[in-house]
Amino acid sequence: MASSTTRxxxxxxxxxxxxxxxxxxxxxxxxxxxxxxxxxxxxxxxxRGPMGMAKWDHIQALGRLPRIAAQWEKRYxxxxxxxxxxxxxxxxxxxxxxxxxxxxxxxxxxxEMVDTLRARGLKIGSTTGYNRPIMDIVTPIAAAGGxxxxxxxxxxxxxxxxxxxxxxxxxxxxxxVWPPSTVVKVDDTGVGIEEGLNAGTWTVGxxxxxxxxGLPLADWQALDAAAQDTLRSIATAKLKAAxxxxxxxxxxxxxxxxxxIEARLAQGLKP
Numbered sequence: 001m002a003s004s005t006t007r008x009x010x011x012x013x014x015x016x017x018x019x020x021x022x023x024x025x026x027x028x029x030x031x032x033x034x035x036x037x038x039x040x041x042x043x044x045x046x047x048r049g050p051m052g053m054a055k056w057d058h059i060q061a062l063g064r065l066p067r068i069a070a071q072w073e074k075r076y077x078x079x080x081x082x083x084x085x086x087x088x089x090x091x092x093x094x095x096x097x098x099x100x101x102x103x104x105x106x107x108x109x110x111x112e113m114v115d116t117l118r119a120r121g122l123k124i125g126s127t128t129g130y131n132r133p134i135m136d137i138v139t140p141i142a143a144a145g146g147x148x149x150x151x152x153x154x155x156x157x158x159x160x161x162x163x164x165x166x167x168x169x170x171x172x173x174x175x176x177v178w179p180p181s182t183v184v185k186v187d188d189t190g191v192g193i194e195e196g197l198n199a200g201t202w203t204v205g206x207x208x209x210x211x212x213x214g215l216p217l218a219d220w221q222a223l224d225a226a227a228q229d230t231l232r233s234i235a236t237a238k239l240k241a242a243x244x245x246x247x248x249x250x251x252x253x254x255x256x257x258x259x260x261i262e263a264r265l266a267q268g269l270k271p
Contacts, residue, residue, distance in 0.1 A: 006265045008258060009182040011117055012125035012171055012201070015054070015138065016103075016172045016189035017210025018251060019110045019126075019147060022217040024051060024210045026103035030096040031062065034088060040071045044214075051211040052129050052162055052189025054155030060085045061246075086223060097134050104141040108217070111146045116255065123150045125183075127170040127195065131156045139198025150175045162191040165177050168199035180223060181270040184261060186251060188212060190242035201270045202261050205239030209250035214237050245271060 017024030028088050031047035041064065050061035062217065063080035072080040114124055126149040128135060142148070151174035152169040160166050166242025168185065175185055185203045188210020196203040208220065208228075210269055212235030221226070236247045246257045 001253070004178060006262075007182065008122060008184060008262055008265070008267075010171075010175060011184045011186060011258070012124055012127060012168065013114075013149065013251070014187040014192050014210075015126060015128040015130065015135075017051075017084060018107070018186060018206055019114075020106050020138070021103040022105070022107050023196075023213065023215045023220070025214070025216055026100045026105075026210070027055070027058075027096055028214070030099055031058075031129070034059075034092045034095060035062070035068070037091065038072075038088070039075050040068060042068060048211055048214055050191075052187065054129055054161035054192040055096070055131060056085060056131060057161060058129070059092060063231045077202075078105060079205060093133055095132060096122050096130075097137055098268050100134055100137050101131075101141060104138060106142075106145055107145070107250055107252070109250065113251045113254055114149075115148060117258075123175045123177055125151050125175050125177075127153045127162075127167040127192075128141040129155050129189075129192075131160065132266075151199060156175075162189075163194035164196060165199035166193060168195055168201065172199075181265070184258065186254065190238060193239060193242040193244045197271070203229070203244050204254065204257055205236070205242070205244035205247040206250055207232050207235035207239060207247050212236075233253040 013019050016026060027046050028044050030045060032042050035042040046065060050058045063085060071082050132154045135152060151171055153170045155161045158166045158170060172178055181202030183201040185201045187193055188206040193203045193205055213231045239247045248257060
């Protein structure tokens with residue numbers, strides 16, 4: 001099968017903060033409550049730091065934060081270890097699963113955008129930092145609302161998650177697309193952008209709808225324009241620092257970016 005190198009073949013979306021859960025809020029309270037159960041005080045900002053990683057890796061990264069590590073050693077008389085990560089992860093999965101349905105509203109324009117992309121002949125891939133048990137709750141809700149991507153690769157499916165490119169490689173194989181320069185990765189986290197870059201795709205960061213701003217839709221809409229601009233600028237800088245080729249507010253703003261990428265491809269340019 002010949003593959004055109006001058007037209008896009010697929011867009012690969014993250015889930016929380018990208019397609020649904022404006023502000024990527026579902027895991028946040030669960031992380032804070034998780035550490036509370038073990039008498040460790042964790043802030044929402046600290047919890048958001050490693051967002052986009054597989055949740056086991058995320059918990060490990062939190063436990064390695066100097067402030068958290070010090071609390072752990074004081075409370076338990078020894079350093080935070082991988083066995084502790086295993087234990088916290090077992091507790092975390094049902095906690096996150098219990099709340100994820102409450103945060104499964106689509107980001108405005110997401111379903112319409114996916115329908116538009118399909119009409120253009122593009123395939124729709126998906127990768128996530130969530131594991132299978134959590135996505136077993138999310139996917140039927142998304143499907144009922146009209147979103148069924150062509151594949152799903154979860155954290156834990158492969159030997160390594162983000163920022164490695166393995167979930168993207170699996171996606172290429174699942175949906176039958178190549179070369180990577182004809183694929184666009186859309187994500188609201190730095191490690192999700194790195195996942196795309198490491199796989200050789202174009203990358204689009206989402207500044208407003210996801211983890212980088214981290215506000216529910218109603219809270220975002222309640223801000224005045226100046227406050228929104230400040231938060232947007234900070235979030236954009238973070239995603240650009242991760243290497244995003246483009247940064248937009250949300251998936252609703254994706255079409256002009258795809259047109260620009262196809263214009264670049266037509267000129268023989270690659271990511």
